[in-house]
Amino acid sequence: MRISRRALAAAATVAVLLPLSACGSGSDGSGSTDASGKVEGDITFQTWNLRANFKSYFEGVIADFEKKYPDTHVKWVDQPAEGYADKISADAAGGTLPDVVNVSPDLVAPLAKAGLALDLDKSAAQYKKEYLDGAWASHQIPGMTGTYAFPWYLNTGPLFYNKSLFKEAGLDASKPPTTYDELFADALQLAKKSDGKVATLANVPTVEDFGRYGVELMNKEGTAFAFNDAKGVELLTKYKELYDAKALDPQALTATPESSGKKFLTEAVAMNPGSALDLGNFKKQAPNLYKNIGITDQITSTGKVNMYVMGVMVNSRTKHTPASVAFAHFVTDAQNQMSFAKKVAIFPSTAGSLDDPYFTKEDGTDETRVRIAAAKSLKNAVNYTPVLFSEQMKTALRNEVAKALQGKESPKTALDNAVKACDTLLKQQG
Template sequence: MRISRRTFAAVAVALVLPLSACGSGGDGGGPADASGKVEGDITFQTWNLRANFKPYFEGLIADFEKKYPATHVKWIDQPAEGYADKISADAAGGTLPDVVNVSPDLVAPLAKAGLALDLDKAAAPYRSEYLDGAWASHRVPGLSGTWAFPWYLNTGPLFYNKSLFEKAGLDAGKPPTTYGDLFADALRMARSSGGKVATLANVPTIEDFGRYGVPLMNKEGTGFAFDDAKGVELLTRYKELYDAKALDPQALTATPESSGKKFLTEAVAMNPGSALDLGNFKKQAPGLYKNIGITEQITSTGHVNMYVMGVMVNSRTRHTPAAVAFAHFVTDAHNQMSFAKKVAIFPSTAGSLDDPYFTKEDGTDETRVRVAAAKSLKNAVNYTPVLFSEQMKTALRNEVAKALQGKESPKTALDNAVKACDQLLKQQG
């Protein structure tokens, strides 16, 4: 997948397998035993990575084939657009590659259809090599198992405009660290600017409910639960911001790109981002760059949100030992560290984030962001439920919009969103 904050934040299209592909998780047609000889021809599919990283992957494959001379890896790279549809078609047609780059929401229907190998069984010796939160990100409620190796991670801080904070009479050296502080500062900024400067540019998403400490699903993973009292509380606070213009009026239709432009033009005071954005600020808005403040994600749980990519093994591969060995090779500590030094992403392997590259400051903002993000990733979680599809995100967004516009109460809006999401969940099988 294209590596940037926007693409990590963007939602992958929900994958719905035809009924003919449905089955029970872990009942694939291939052997689950990965302990045999590593040999045979396998295919490896990535998600829009060839254009920028062709030399890296060609070298990676060459190193693997050197280590295991009886293997041959054919690399396939698919464009970002239509990737989920391509996987769905391959799954239905029996042409799914042996090793596949997936996100958690893409692996869920494959696991349910019995097409993803259970790595808790097939790759148990490797489990301790990965961060707990990263390994858990490819588990699926209702199924026992882990369905992909965690690969690269990303997270980011909150950027804020020091100048706008100062103009509002706020201490630019003390940005909000709690939701209470955030909402109070946002209301003050809106008042002091006559409603011309908003603090936030996005409506709350499922990740925001998770960070606020709202239970997102029931323990069985059979239904959603974000319409509880705490969820209603969060949406009520956002309604207050919206009414006071502390939440940008265009937030109802905002995208990560449009929100970023609002921050660039100093129409909003805070925006999530990553080290990749600092270079853009420097080039496109040098005046803003001089006033950039960097602070941590706000969370009530003590855990920031992580975005995670994974590498899945097709349960029906004819060469299980080779496929598992290669998926592990792609995601081992050495190769993840090598990849992380080519682009602003982070390894999911335990101990890698203690490398000086992720811990030593050098006085630059870019390094400061990288060090802070690496520290927070050690106990970060992927708040977005793996079963939360694109249609569910749309349902939640539509109901949130109704609440913010005063067409429904926050409680009614969230009850309706949960009802719609539960119905979509049943349709997933």
């Protein structure tokens, strides 16, 4: 999983992805979907660039599991971050996919379609109630029945805004925008008052933004995209207005989450999504910005914020299904998720965990305030990025959005072309 593509500035925390793999798998399809037998056998657990920062944590989790189930042995393998998706594809093709694999929803989709991901609704349904509904649903694939990974850690974050830039534009810094109409109006005023020197936003709309705006992204069957509807065109038209007025940063067409963050840091952009981790950066790198930082909720038309989610998948061909399911559940149970959440700024996907005082009790610091607000919003959050939306599709959408903003195509034509390109790529996925 590449962190940059999970773009909220909260992505910094998602550097901890944990793809879990196991080598006890066989390509002969001899695995069993019955997880009710004795928990025993050797399985492999593969993480993704985690050993350096979390070695003692995972060694502790494995030791606790092996103590609980003395007839098991968990081999832990840590892979470098780069090329992880390619590695999963190669392992899947070669029959060497590990027993337990940490995946993001978009990575689990092709594995589920290939019959390599265990359907937890059949093999581990008794655990479903332990997780937030939205988190459990995040590893379901349109057009298929079943759930194909245990939900693991979640992330989301607020919108940060620069109070001094709002004041200079004659806006009430104590009342940041809470709706899209307010956002667009404030952005146009900020650009006008600063003679185009201050943009409000630094990123072009992504599929997640269309989702938050209330656009229907796909048909129910998962066979075609639908974000070129009237609401989708409306959003892109608004962004075109912002772009023309310099209320959207001119470099937004090529921006990354990192470059957008720097624009906000240097006070060239008035608003930026982020996470509790960013506050420490502001304090260190931009004390003047930190002094004027405002914190508000993500803007949505749906009432539900976006959730970034990681999962733990069981290889359907593992030779040790009971042990693999037990271990995947153990890593993602409430106790271990809570422990992990206190080591890095992520949030547990287990039901009730977000009611812990760690996520509800104020202590007067901005960091805690952000953590509490994020935890509250996650209770009914959704992952807006469709699980079938590949990197190629993201590129296709981005290219068409750029053409619309530059006036090379109308917003309607651009989205029609993007949907057409994404539908073609979808068919190629099989």
